[in-house]
Amino acid sequence: MATDEQLALTRALSGDGGLGVEESTLVSIIGKWRKKPEHISSFRKSFNRLFSITGHIEKCEDDHMQKLVMEFSRFHQITVLWAMHPHERDARWANQVIHKNHPSSILVEIASTRSAEDLLGARRAYQTLFHHSLEEDVAYQVKDSKSKLLVGLVSAYRYEGQKVDNDVAKSEAKALHNALKTAGANKIIEIDEVVRILSTRSKSHLKAVFKYYKELHGKYLEEDLSGDALLQQTVLCLDSPASYFSQVINSAFKEGANHAETEGLSRVMVSRSDVDMEEIKEAYAKLYGAKLADVISKKTRGYFRDSLLSLAGEAKA
Amino acid sequence: MATLSIPNPVPSAIEDAEKLRKAFQGWGTDEKAMIAVLAHRDAAQRKQIKIAYEDQYKEKLLKRIESEISGHFERAVYCWIFDPVERQAIMANIAIKNKVVDFPVIIEIACINSSNELLAVKQVYQSLYKHSMEEDVASHATGDFRKLLFALVGTYRYDGEEINTELAKTEAKILNDAITKGEYNSDEIIRILSTRSKAQLQATFNCYKDAHNLSITKALSTKTPNDFVIALRAAIRCRTTPTKYFEKVLRNILQKSGMDEDALTRVIVMHAEKDLKEIKELFQTRANMTLEQAVAKKTSGDYENFLLALIGN
Numbered sequence: 255m256a257t258d259e260q261l262a263l264t265r266a267l268s269g270d271g272g273l274g275v276e277e278s279t280l281v282s283i284i285g286k287w288r289k290k291p292e293h294i295s296s297f298r299k300s301f302n303r304l305f306s307i308t309g310h311i312e313k314c315e316d317d318h319m320q321k322l323v324m325e326f327s328r329f330h331q332i333t334v335l336w337a338m339h340p341h342e343r344d345a346r347w348a349n350q351v352i353h354k355n356h357p358s359s360i361l362v363e364i365a366s367t368r369s370a371e372d373l374l375g376a377r378r379a380y381q382t383l384f385h386h387s388l389e390e391d392v393a394y395q396v397k398d399s400k401s402k403l404l405v406g407l408v409s410a411y412r413y414e415g416q417k418v419d420n421d422v423a424k425s426e427a428k429a430l431h432n433a434l435k436t437a438g439a440n441k442i443i444e445i446d447e448v449v450r451i452l453s454t455r456s457k458s459h460l461k462a463v464f465k466y467y468k469e470l471h472g473k474y475l476e477e478d479l480s481g482d483a484l485l486q487q488t489v490l491c492l493d494s495p496a497s498y499f500s501q502v503i504n505s506a507f508k509e510g511a512n513h514a515e516t517e518g519l520s521r522v523m524v525s526r527s528d529v530d531m532e533e534i535k536e537a538y539a540k541l542y543g544a545k546l547a548d549v550i551s552k553k554t555r556g557y558f559r560d561s562l563l564s565l566a567g568e569a570k571a
Numbered sequence: 572m573a574t575l576s577i578p579n580p581v582p583s584a585i586e587d588a589e590k591l592r593k594a595f596q597g598w599g600t601d602e603k604a605m606i607a608v609l610a611h612r613d614a615a616q617r618k619q620i621k622i623a624y625e626d627q628y629k630e631k632l633l634k635r636i637e638s639e640i641s642g643h644f645e646r647a648v649y650c651w652i653f654d655p656v657e658r659q660a661i662m663a664n665i666a667i668k669n670k671v672v673d674f675p676v677i678i679e680i681a682c683i684n685s686s687n688e689l690l691a692v693k694q695v696y697q698s699l700y701k702h703s704m705e706e707d708v709a710s711h712a713t714g715d716f717r718k719l720l721f722a723l724v725g726t727y728r729y730d731g732e733e734i735n736t737e738l739a740k741t742e743a744k745i746l747n748d749a750i751t752k753g754e755y756n757s758d759e760i761i762r763i764l765s766t767r768s769k770a771q772l773q774a775t776f777n778c779y780k781d782a783h784n785l786s787i788t789k790a791l792s793t794k795t796p797n798d799f800v801i802a803l804r805a806a807i808r809c810r811t812t813p814t815k816y817f818e819k820v821l822r823n824i825l826q827k828s829g830m831d832e833d834a835l836t837r838v839i840v841m842h843a844e845k846d847l848k849e850i851k852e853l854f855q856t857r858a859n860m861t862l863e864q865a866v867a868k869k870t871s872g873d874y875e876n877f878l879l880a881l882i883g884n
Binding site: 374377378381385386387388389390393394401405406409410411412413414415417446450454455456 | 703
């Protein structure tokens with residue numbers, strides 16, 4: 255029969271059912287089992303995920319060790335990200351998309367949710383770090399159909415005022431609708447008008463365009479973009495970043511979330527903590543019927559959990 | 572270097588404002604007095620004069636000038652009065668809102684400025700017109716021009732000196748492939764031209780010349796006139812050899828038949844407090860006459876006097 259400590263140790267070292275590790279539990283077990291090597295020896299024999307009997311020892315499994323490194327380092331990673339200048343963060347994330355094959359959605363996220371000055375700051379930081387402009391690297395490395403949209407989005411230096419010309423917004427809503435109707439579903443991401451409108455117009459103007467789109471055509475623009483996830487994401491990021499970020503956070507918590515999805519949790523919490531965390535919490539509650547703080551407490555562990563709660567502006571559980 | 576000449580010591584802004592007021596009063600306008608002041612003050616001084624004039628006389632200097640003088644002279648003075656950043660924003664807007672986008676103006680502004688200078692122009696553009704320059708270029712230009720102009724205006728280029736020789740060779744080949752196929756509007760040409768740093772671009776063009784014994788601008792000459800290719804060549808020249816580009820523009824205006832005063836004004840006004848001296852010197856060797864002589868031959872009256880004052884006569 256497994257002892258409490260064995261169960262706790264299993265949970266802490268399995269990397270299952272939660273992100274991060276319960277550091278305090280591990281520390282206390284280390285203390286309790288001091289001078290009692292039979293406990294840890296018996297644990298090694300029973301915990302097949304991490305240990306397998308090879309020769310006279312229970313050898314550590316490499317794969318699982320890697321997974322553990324990930325879980326133990328979530329706190330490390332989030333702390334370093336938090337300490338970094340926001341522009342350096344964005345520049346490094348962008349660079350990972352370009353050179354380490356991280357998902358393009360991260361580039362869309364950065365380009366569409368940051369203010370014009372912050373996106374510019376990220377581009378400057380990118381130049382400082384990598385001695386190239388972000389635009390030239392995206393244009394050079396992204397050679398598929400996404401290229402137009404991504405180059406357009408990262409090049410943007412949008413007008414940030416509230417002034418909107420409603421006639422132009424209406425005509426652009428119509429232009430979008432026509433462009434989508436007359437194109438085959440596969441290549442809408444390459445349509446010039448779509449890229450132009452989404453990557454150059456101010457956010458206020460775009461909100462008006464999206465509003466008129468629904469009024470004039472009875473459907474939300476995202477519905478008509480359902481052939482292209484990146485375009486849908488772009489619209490969501492521009493129109494309602496808080497909802498977008500809530501979705502990213504929630505994907506990290508689902509069963510079988512992959513590496514990119516769990517990284518998304520840290521990325522969003524760190525990058526939005528000082529910006530629009532309150533709006534995100536509201537949007538999260540609306541979308542998923544749960545308080546973000548509660549879900550964080552349930553699904554994450556240890557210092558990682560505590561740092562997420564702090565970033566969310568919540569007290570420790 | 573600038574050709575602008577400023578007296579030493581320079582009168583106070585209030586004295587200058589008074590001189591201008593005197594020039595406006597009575598019948599007609601004393602254009603010589605206007606030129607004597609305005610054509611010999613730098614951007615900061617002109618700004619102070621505007622403020623001093625408005626404080627003293629409770630009317631906007633520009634509005635008064637517009638009512639006192641007209642024609643090419645008035646347009647030239649109007650452009651000149653602003654500081655270089657605001658001037659370029661205004662000229663960009665005029666070029667964009669033209670019936671057909673006046674692409675040389677946009678190309679010049681997008682290509683000769685450093686990344687931070689261009690950024691300053693874009694910021695002033697936004698505050699003046701409540702739109703970004705990118706969105707206006709994109710919504711007014713069409714087809715291939717839109718692709719090219721938007722890329723040139725929108726990229727915040729890296730300004731460093733590093734060169735990657737392998738990359739330069741590769742991209743020279745990419746350019747050659749597109750050019751030999753006659754695909755002048757290729758995405759790759761536009762990408763390379765608009766995103767690479769000046770140093771990298773120059774290296775690429777050098778590789779091109781080494782490999783093909785032909786400069787890239789000569790390679791882009793087509794027998795049939797093609798506005799887009801003209802635009803590409805302008806962009807290439809502005810990005811790599813701006814002095815030569817502007818010298819050629821001036822020589823074309825001043826030595827061919829017909830006359831494009833707007834273009835002449837634009838070049839003189841935009842460079843008088845920047846690098847007109849180098850352009851002038853090159854002009855003299857190429858045209859076998861001084862820039863002053865060429866301008867005097869083709870212009871007259873107050874417009875001529877104003878331009879000559881800026882050129883450093």
